[in-house]
Amino acid sequence: MVIVMSKKFYILLVSIMLVSVVLLGFSYSKESGKNDDNFIAEINKVNYRVVFSSDKKLNTVDNSKMEIGIINKDQKINNFALVLSEVDNKNVENVYYSLDGEPNQLLVNGIIDLGELAPYGENGDFAFHTIEISSTSNYKFNIDVQTIESKLLSNVIKRSEQVYRDDKGNERYYGEIVDNYLRYNNHLYRIIGLIDGKIKLLDTVDMGLGIYNSSDEYPTLEDYLSSFDNKLLNIEDTLNRKSWMTEKRDYWLTDITTGNVYYASDTDGVLAIGKYVDLYRREVVYLEDNYYLSNGDGTINNPYEVTYGS
Numbered sequence: 001m002v003i004v005m006s007k008k009f010y011i012l013l014v015s016i017m018l019v020s021v022v023l024l025g026f027s028y029s030k031e032s033g034k035n036d037d038n039f040i041a042e043i044n045k046v047n048y049r050v051v052f053s054s055d056k057k058l059n060t061v062d063n064s065k066m067e068i069g070i071i072n073k074d075q076k077i078n079n080f081a082l083v084l085s086e087v088d089n090k091n092v093e094n095v096y097y098s099l100d101g102e103p104n105q106l107l108v109n110g111i112i113d114l115g116e117l118a119p120y121g122e123n124g125d126f127a128f129h130t131i132e133i134s135s136t137s138n139y140k141f142n143i144d145v146q147t148i149e150s151k152l153l154s155n156v157i158k159r160s161e162q163v164y165r166d167d168k169g170n171e172r173y174y175g176e177i178v179d180n181y182l183r184y185n186n187h188l189y190r191i192i193g194l195i196d197g198k199i200k201l202l203d204t205v206d207m208g209l210g211i212y213n214s215s216d217e218y219p220t221l222e223d224y225l226s227s228f229d230n231k232l233l234n235i236e237d238t239l240n241r242k243s244w245m246t247e248k249r250d251y252w253l254t255d256i257t258t259g260n261v262y263y264a265s266d267t268d269g270v271l272a273i274g275k276y277v278d279l280y281r282r283e284v285v286y287l288e289d290n291y292y293l294s295n296g297d298g299t300i301n302n303p304y305e306v307t308y309g310s
Helices: 002-019 155-158 223-227
Strands: 041-044 048-052 057-059 065-070 078-086 095-099 110-118 126-133 138-150 163-165 171-172 181-184 188-194 196-202 252-253 261-265 271-274 284-287 291-295 302-308
Touching: 048 138, 065 078, 065 110, 065 138, 078 126, 110 126, 110 138, 110 155, 138 155, 138 171, 155 171, 155 196, 155 291, 155 302, 223 252, 223 271
Parallel strands: 181 302
Antiparallel strands: 041 048, 048 065, 057 138, 065 126, 078 110, 078 138, 095 126, 163 171, 171 188, 181 188, 188 196, 196 284, 252 261, 261 271, 291 302
16 A cells, blocks of 8 residues: 555655645645645646645735645646736736746746646646746736646747737737748738637738728738737827838728728828728738647748647
């Protein structure tokens, strides 16, 4: 009996030493019969369990550090992530985190990758982490732990430091120099972002001059105004500024809320225009959220390549 239980016993022993009495009995409490009265907070799902040394909340002022224990109860490897959501829905900027005492890193879209855990019952099915956050601003976060598929393209987009989350929950690439190139069906696109649950792509090659055609799918005014900075700009703010969506050839934009049309210009910013003039046409394509990264880093010389399904 001692031989059979030795691995779990020593894992439990090490976890107790690390996590302290708050996490006593966590790893294998079901098997050991220990109760959970000393746990401050937990997440208990079918395929994993997490316990926390505090109440699943952190802030950047006086409650900035937390200990977390995770056990993978699944029969397969799972990749875990810590997800921080700002309590007051503030636009979070310049928040840094330290995972397990490592140097500070910028928090991107509230996601901290915790890595993989082995299937239940194997070495590496349990992990203990210490997380500490810091910022010059006062932010309050709810804390969650989720399994993520690290090669899922939508998760790659969410974890990019060149992406921000808008006030509608969409993930958008922004800035002038952005690594968002994707080769799909032997054609080169750029990723606008994860919009309304789909991956939205913009053709790198225009379709030539033409009048506005309501049956074509154009990038929206919101897409363009959201591509300059990590917030939605006003039209007048785009003059004399450039983003990754700015091209030398003026092209169509559509305002889906009003039906009005505009054009994007590298010299004039954004201007309203009638539908019966010739402008360049940039095609938009959507991918469902089930494409996996197979190659590439998103640069123009090494664009992302994807496969459908896992």
